[in-house]
Amino acid sequence: MKAHYTLSSFLICLLLSANLNAQEVVNGGFELSNPQGMARNWITDDANGKLRIGLTKNQFRSGKASLELGGTSVGEKPDGIGIAANLYGSSSATRVKSIRLSGWAKSSGKLDSVSLFVQNGAKIIRVKGTSSSRKGWNKLVLTYNIPDTESWYRFYYGIELNSNQLVWLDDLALSVNGKKIQDPISLYREPKARELAWLSRNISPVQLVAAGKPDGNLSLIGKAIGSARIIGVGEPTHGTSEVSRLKLSLLEYMVEHKGFTTLALEESIASCDQMNRLLNTENPALKDSLTNMPFYKLWKTREMLEMLVWVNQYNLSHQKKIKFIGIDSEDLGMKSSRRMLRDYGERNSMDIYLQTRTVDKSLDSLILLSRSSMDNEKTIGAANQLKRNLERLDSLVLVEANHAGRQTAFELSSYVRVCRQWVDTRFFRGNRDQFMAENINSYLEANPDEKIFLWAHNFHAANVNKGGQRTMGGFLKEKYGDGYFPLSITLGAGTYMAAADPSQKSWKSYKLEQPYLGTYEYIFSKMLPGNYFLDLSTAKGSAASWLEIPMKQLDLGYIYAGEEHYQYHGVLGQSFDGVLFIRNSAASHSLIN
Template sequence: MLDKTPDENDVLGAALPLEVDDDLGPLLDRIGGARIVLLGEASHGTHEFYAWRAALTRRLIREHGFSFVAVEGDWPDCWEVNRSVTGAPGAVPDPHDVLDDYRRWPTWMWANTETVRFCRRLRDHNLDLPPERRVGFYGLDLYSLWDSLRSVLDHVADHRPDYVEEALAAYRCFEPYGEDPQEYARHRALAPEGCADEIMALLTRLRRAAAPPQDGDPARELNAWQNAEVAAGAERYYRTMIGGGVESWNVRDVHMADTLDRLLGFHGPDSRAVVWAHNTHVGDARATPMADHGMVNLGQLVRERHGRDRVVVVGFAGGHGQVIAAPRWGAAMEAMPVPRPVPGSLEALLAGDAELDHALFVFSDGPDQDWLNVTRGHRAIGVVYDPDRDHRQFVPTRLAERYDALCWFSRMSALVPLHMEAARRGELETVPSGV
């Protein structure tokens, strides 16, 4: 065997085992008293990322009293999951049935067997606790413009009738666009007034509500308020999206950071949060070229707002195998091959050179190993993926600045979606077995 390079020796010396749940102990020690733990994924369709993220989260909840999980998902859909896992009155008792009802593309992100398994266990955990101590499950994203508007309208009609006029004005402003956000964005380019005024009038009323009505439920009021915030955020997002550039990305990640802060406030000063989102959202943007292009992201904002000592960011990386993704936006999902990583990348160092199978890396503050501080490409697969262009999926990254820890899996296997009838299996038999 050839001698290892200094980087390879440093990697091997830093690698910790990652085979069973007990191997997460060093990472739990690194998390310590942090208030927010951000857990990434290098794709939205890899079984290992979802399974180990869930395993770590279960331990954080069970052993360290974390208060809620917030994910890169839509608020209204996740609210129904939240009701199920917390055993809210009238909620669907099996989280599987709620997740199986997800229809907004890409459904596989949350309608999959790993999320079902986690949510069922979370419900079992919660039902042994008093309602005020049950762990929630929330969505941070802003794509649910029309669903959120309908939810607000239903809420104010039943509980805040003096707000109905503002809610109807906002809903009717969007109605002509047939629930097509791109149509709204195109119209907004031609008619700059858009629906921003109507949304802000509604949001201002809800923000000013000092307390829920006497018969009010704080959780119900949170749901109404957040749905109005989603509508406002979505309007800004689609308004900026038509012009291209980075602004729509920033609108989205600022919205997610604001939502996280709102949830921390709702759960109280001692609350602790686990966040699930893609590496591109949770890994600090300042450790990548994103910052050079004027982009911010959730990980950067959370560190800035709460202090780096109160936040732990865990990235995920994989070598090769399979992933669930789509060949273009809105297309049917496929199980796609993921080729071996490009030479010179982080993944190539871990897979081809250091010859690691699974490993956990926990970084100290200001580590002096070169492999943690130099810039290397780090693979990022989104919901749209083309294996033939995999070499374009690598984000230049200074690892120890972007994350506080990394979970590595040399072999990636495809997530199992619930809606398998919507999945088209790729012609994987034509791919060489070694790729």
């Protein structure tokens, strides 16, 4: 059915962007509302605009609200089925064996056009109301014992309506494998006075200052990181001006006072290598280079340009230079890496040039096959052939290292490694976060005296290692221990920049959703006005135990999708060693628009 197909497509996007260690939120009492007046965590399909779906306080079985579905035009049958649904198991590794879904429904007419449902892929199980249902609230119960021939790890569940009558749903309950799914208590409990008092005693004010100005109390962060070799500085979005300004101030402090010598960006290695060369020259056209080079468009901002200008000025006036490197395996189509290898080969090694051209042809064949299927036998065979050609290229680079300079040899091997990572990510379930950590490890092995200031999203910087799933920060923490210091930056209010759609041709400013109960930012916002730093190593005792409770964190991507602004992403007290809270921030300024 069209409605289910639409919802299924949307759900695939949710699964691809689901955060690790997700908590299950049923919100079956429908007491939690998002800014659009819909049940928080729920998604909808309004039958091409013919149905109205949202919360109402006019009808409820308990509490103060229920979910209401109804036609927008009296007497007009909706074009398709209206759906309100929630997702279970967005990152679950536990196999689902049984499901029980129950809820209380009430209708302005008959209930035979109403169904509770669960769905996994094309498999849909429904239980319908009946035309003989009594007036008032009627209980609907769906049970499904999943046969051994089916593998369910995640599914969505909810209510369907295929008429224009008014229907209300309340007190929905979900049990999986015989256990009732309970909402996290943090969504309903205000922070206690002693918890707020502890936070007030342990935070330290931080000023937002321009580079070259006094450090704004950043020395407290320097003290907290101790002798760490890597500081992973996160951000909740890739598009807030104050966050970038604070990162630049922090970078300056870490370079001048803590001996940090490398700035590593969540960007492709080849692009950053090209920029690094410019940063060591006089009067480089940095704005033109930033806008014209194949950098991710989210970095093409006035704020990133200010950072590059500062690094350039620093390098021209200091003997010890700041190195600017990339760490990401997301080199679109391996274009930048292949170009760097071709250019080097054409100038210095015909063997490397010709083998890179062989890689080009292998990639063309693979892309052509992948348009029909990403995982059939021919496509995977072509992917393996590409990997073999890359292995041959890697061996040629190894030979080249005998007479090329050490830095050149390292760069060439990095480009080949990124190509392999790109193939593994696309066709062999490779882990992007693991590859980013590997790229950092390779850099430090080749440059043992360097200390890295890592500029990335909170999601990647976080130390998350649970259930067989790890972020980049989780890999780094496992390898370096106290030598890796993950620092979260988060926000209380303001605006952020994001691409208006996947084409990324237009970048706009969007308002951040205010923190709400059940988010860490809600508690941080309870403090007096201003920005501050919290050293999480001080989080001891029961008054700080809320930092060990799963709560949502501000977490947004670079393409606007109208998604929830706050996501479950590990436990703050375990994911990070420190937090910088910025009260208000404005959107970054794109150089593309």
